[in-house]
Structure formats: structure tokens, C-alpha cells
Amino acid sequence: DKIEKKQTLKKVSNMKLVDANLTIDNRIILQNVNFKFEEGKKYMIVGRSGSGKSSLLKLLSGIYEPTEGNVFINDIPWEKINEDSFFQQVGIVEQESFIMNDTLERNIFLDSNADKKAKDYVEGVLNLKTLFEHVSWDMNCVNGGYGLSGGEKQRIALVRMMIKGQHVLILDEPTSAMDNQTRREFEEWILQQQNNMVINVSHHWELDLLKQYDAIVVMENGTIKRVGTPIEILEDVEPGDYFRKENREECY
16 A cells, blocks of 8 residues: 655644544543634633643644544644654643653753753753752753652753744643742743744633733633633633632632
């Protein structure tokens, strides 16, 4: 049989779910999901635990295949694209950060030949000085980062993505284990990348940052219940929902 040549993506400009359903072990995870993510826009996905947020990101990332329906990248079915050309442009950071059994330098740069300028940028501009107070570039990260806190692992994973310059960011609770100041610094950086498409799942956001998103996607029971601007969604929030109504300075 002739092997079909997969299409190389010059630039990921949109990602689209069409009638997407996902069933795992006879359990319905996602059902009839339709949405288009567009270039340069920032999206926050919210919903209670088990609503399907992470599974939606895994469909977009190609980790899961839909049981029914389709996922399109630039209007090309996911299974027909060249995966390398996709992952060169798309950065993915999950809550549980992947740490290699290698040096800190290799974990961040994926290369042992990073120059001093690059290291100074990471330590200074990316504000990792607190991380380097007790670790060094040649420190071995063994057993998946044993000895590093959850927040430090997340910082390493985010910086790894940041220095690669990818313009599509798929983020699943990427700052959940960080302290408030560090979390805010990373969130500000994410939102300052004006030309990037950002798809972010998070429960902890401050109001001034939340307002910078183009759309909030609300998920419930494996479906997209509502899409709106931050102000539109916040107007209907009830205590115990996706954000804390009694304190709009911090939104959960």
C-alpha cells in the first residue's frame, strides 16, 4: 500500500474541533465539542474537575484521538499533518512537568552547549534567581527531579518552552504549584506574547490578568457550555463556580 505523505505545517494558524467525541474505557469524556482556536488569541478554559478540560487539550495536542468527529490544524485533519512540524511550533506544558534524568542545563536548553548569554537571560530576564540559589547548571535532576519542588519543576518546564520561541502555547495548570508572585510573573509573560495563540487551563487567576483574555471557554460534563469575554462570564458567576465571586481580585 502507498504511504500517504503527511503535510508539513509552515505556520499553525488555527486549531478546530468539529463534533469531537472522546470515550475511554466505555466512559464518555467529551461529547459534541465544536470550537475554533485562532492565531494570536488568548483562551482560558475553565470548568469543574472532570469536566473535560485536560482531555480537550490532549485532543488538540494529538495525544488523544477523537472517538468520533475530527480535530483540524489549519483545516487539515490531525492525522494527516507532519507531527514534527506541529511540535516545532506548539509548546505544551502540563501540571506534572516532565524532568529528564540529566543536568539542569540539559533540561532547560535540551543542549549541553548553551552559551553564557543564554544562561544569563534565563537567570535574569526570566527571573529564575530564586531557583538558582540552591541549584546549579550542572546539577543532575535524577528520578524525575527528585529534590525539586513542584513549583521548581513547573518553572523549568515553562522556561524550556519560553526559550524555544513557540507561538502556540497549550497549558494545563502550568503554574499550579508556584507561589503567588512567581505565578503572576509567568502569567504576565504568557499574556505579553501578542502574536501567540494561548490555550490555558487554570483555576487561579487575578482579575486584571483574566481580563486580558479574548475568550473564556466554560466546560461542563464533557461539553462546552458557554463561551464569552471575561466580563460576560464573570457577570454570571455564582459562588462555588469557576471563579470566586466574593473576591474578584482573585479568580479561581
